[in-house]
Amino acid sequence: MSDENKSIYEFDLRLIYEYYSTIERQGPGSPEVTIKALSFIDNLTNESKIADIGCGTGGQTMVIANHTSGNITAIDLSPIFIDIFNINTQKLNLQDRVNGIVGSMENLPFQNQELDLIWSEGAIYNIGFERGINEWYKFLKKGAFFAVSEVSWFTEERPGEIDEFWNNEYPEIDTISNKVKQMEKAGYIPMATFVLPENCWIENFYAPQVSAQEKFLQKYLGNKTAEELVENQRHEAKLYYKYKEFYGYVFYIGKKT
Numbered sequence: 001m002s003d004e005n006k007s008i009y010e011f012d013l014r015l016i017y018e019y020y021s022t023i024e025r026q027g028p029g030s031p032e033v034t035i036k037a038l039s040f041i042d043n044l045t046n047e048s049k050i051a052d053i054g055c056g057t058g059g060q061t062m063v064i065a066n067h068t069s070g071n072i073t074a075i076d077l078s079p080i081f082i083d084i085f086n087i088n089t090q091k092l093n094l095q096d097r098v099n100g101i102v103g104s105m106e107n108l109p110f111q112n113q114e115l116d117l118i119w120s121e122g123a124i125y126n127i128g129f130e131r132g133i134n135e136w137y138k139f140l141k142k143g144a145f146f147a148v149s150e151v152s153w154f155t156e157e158r159p160g161e162i163d164e165f166w167n168n169e170y171p172e173i174d175t176i177s178n179k180v181k182q183m184e185k186a187g188y189i190p191m192a193t194f195v196l197p198e199n200c201w202i203e204n205f206y207a208p209q210v211s212a213q214e215k216f217l218q219k220y221l222g223n224k225t226a227e228e229l230v231e232n233q234r235h236e237a238k239l240y241y242k243y244k245e246f247y248g249y250v251f252y253i254g255k256k257t
C-alpha cells in the first residue's frame with residue numbers, strides 16, 4: 001500500500017514503530033529486573049510453554065530465553081518490531097525455541113490451559129491491566145504464573161500536574177495495593193510485587209532516546225507528526241524526572257489457583 005492510501009492513523013502508527021525500533025527497549029526495564037521477576041517463578045522445565053505479550057523487539061524476551069529452557073512465543077502488534085525480534089533470535093541462535101509473531105493481545109492464538117507462564121513488560125496497558133489478567137487467565141495451566149510490569153502510583157496522593165497527565169494517558173493507573181486486589185479478584189495468588197529501579201527509566205529508556213530523537217528529527221525534518229511525537233516523549237521524560245517519587249513501573253507476579 002502506498003503512503004497516499006494510508007490513513008493518518010496508520011501513518012502515525014508506522015512513525016511511532018519506526019521511532020521505537022531505533023532503541024533497544026520500547027519501555028522501562030532491564031535484564032536485572034527481568035531476572036529478578038523470573039526468580040519468583042518455580043514451575044519451569046524444558047517442556048514449558050511461555051508467552052511474551054507485547055514483546056516489542058525482544059529486549060526482555062532474549063533475557064527470559066537465556067534463563068529458561070522452554071519454548072517462547074512472543075507476540076506484538078508491530079510487524080517492524082517482530083522483524084527485528086526474529087533477526088535478534090537468529091543472531092543469538094535462539095530461533096529453535098523462540099518465535100516472534102505478529103498478533104494482538106486481544107486475540108491470542110493459544111489453547112485454554114496451554115501456558116506455563118505469561119510474560120508482559122510494559123505492554124498490558126494497551127488493553128488495561130485488569131482486563132488483561134482476566135482474559136489471559138484461561139490460557140494458563142493451574143499453578144502457572146503471569147509476570148507483568150505496569151505503571152503504578154507509589155502514593156495515595158500526588159501533585160495535580162502528574163495526576164492529570166497519567167489519568168489522561170492511562171486512566172487505569174492505580175496504587176500497588178489496588179492492582180494486587182485486582183489480581184486476587186481474578187483468581188491469582190499474588191506471589192510478588194516490586195518496584196523497578198530508576199535506572200530502568202533513566203539509563204535504559206530515556207537516555208537512549210536522546211540521540212534517537214536527533215536522528216529521527218533530521219530524517220523527518222519539517223514533519224509535524226514526527227516533531228509532535230518527539231515533543232511528547234521529551235515532555236513525558238521531563239515529568240518523570242520531576243515526579244518519579246510518586247509513580248513508576250511495578251512488576252506483578254501472580255500464580256493461577
Ligand SMILES: C[S@@+](CC[C@H](N)C(=O)[O-])C[C@H]1O[C@@H](n2cnc3c(N)ncnc32)[C@H](O)[C@@H]1O
Binds near residue numbers: 025026054077126
Ligand atoms: C511500551 S512497549 C513495550 C515493549 C517491550 N515489552 C519492552 O519492554 O521493551 C509496548 C508494546 O506493546 C505493543 N502493542 C500495542 N498494542 C498491542 C496489542 N494489541 N497486541 C500486542 N502488542 C501490542 C507495542 O507494539 C509495543 O511493542
